[in-house]
Every structure is written in C-alpha cells, then in structure tokens.
Amino acid sequence: MFTKENLPASLAGFIVMFLLGYAIWGFATEDFFDGHTLKNVMKETPDMLFIALGNLIGAFALSSLYGKWAKGVHSAKEGFQFGIWVGIFTGFGMGLLNYGGSEIMDLTGYIAEGIIEIILYGIIGAVIALVYKATATKSS
Structure with a gap:
C-alpha cells in the first residue's frame, strides 16, 4: 500500500485531480451546470x-486500486x-443513482457529468500508470 510506486503515483494523481477538477468545475463548466441545477446546494465559498x-x-x-488491477x-x-471504468462507475453509476433519488440536477446535467468524469478519471488513471511505470523496479 505504501510502496515506492504507489506514493508518488498518489501524489501525481492528487495534483491532476485537484487542478483539473478545479479547472473543469470551477471555470470551464460552471455556467453550463448553473443552467442544469435544480436546487443549488453548493457553498458560497468552497472549503x-x-x-x-x-x-x-x-x-x-x-x-492503490490501479496497482492491484494492473498486475505489473x-x-x-x-x-x-x-x-474510464472508474469514471463510468462514478459518473454514470452514481450519477444516475443521484438523479433517481434527488433533485440536484436535471438529466442533461448528469449525462454531461458522466462524460466529464469518464474523461477526467481516464486522464488521472493514465498519469497514475505512467508514474507506476517510471518508478517500477526494473528487472534485469
């Protein structure tokens, strides 16, 4: 769990997830999602x-999951x-559960959210994999 591959990959994944997430939801899609929000539950100032x-x-x-999934x-x-699989799970799996049980966004908002999450988590997964590759023990 706390391996020389996992820790730097976690840090790289964190940086990409935080910055790209902020760029996507804080700027690029803010107006779009404002138009598809049914009940605004967002904080005025995010913590x-x-x-x-x-x-x-x-x-x-x-x-950690990638390290188990990739098998070297x-x-x-x-x-x-x-x-992509993580994005499908979070974006469409959880998104459609939220749509079915809450009134936060309309269906268009959840579909857009699902597509964005598939792309976002695909990028994060690629970054994590590349760090694993760069830090993996080389066999001689």
Whole structure:
C-alpha cells in the first residue's frame, strides 16, 4: 500500500485531480451546470482544505486500486482504461443513482457529468500508470 510506486503515483494523481477538477468545475463548466441545477446546494465559498483532502484520499485509493488491477503492466493506455471504468462507475453509476433519488440536477446535467468524469478519471488513471511505470523496479 505504501510502496515506492504507489506514493508518488498518489501524489501525481492528487495534483491532476485537484487542478483539473478545479479547472473543469470551477471555470470551464460552471455556467453550463448553473443552467442544469435544480436546487443549488453548493457553498458560497468552497472549503478548499476538505476538497484537497478528499482529492488526496481519492487519488490514494485510485492509485492503490490501479496497482492491484494492473498486475505489473503499466502504460498510459492501461491507466486510461482503468480510469474510464472508474469514471463510468462514478459518473454514470452514481450519477444516475443521484438523479433517481434527488433533485440536484436535471438529466442533461448528469449525462454531461458522466462524460466529464469518464474523461477526467481516464486522464488521472493514465498519469497514475505512467508514474507506476517510471518508478517500477526494473528487472534485469
């Protein structure tokens, strides 16, 4: 769990998850999601400490899962595929559960969220895989 591959991959995943997430939801799609929000439950001022902590824990979990999933085969392609499955789970699996049980966004918002999460987690997975590849023990 706390291996020389997992810790740097977790850190890299955290950086990408935090910065790309902030760019996507804080800037690029803010107006879009404002138009698809049914009930605004967002804080006026986000608590960045807890957002960062959540991203750090999430990146560590993703990196740990990737390390088990990859079975020693590390490439951007493998990592992106891993991330796609995570994005499908979080974006569409959890998103449609939220749509079915709450009134936060309309269906268009959840579909867009699902697509964004597939791409986001694909990128995060690729970064994690590349760090695993760079830090893996080389066999002679």
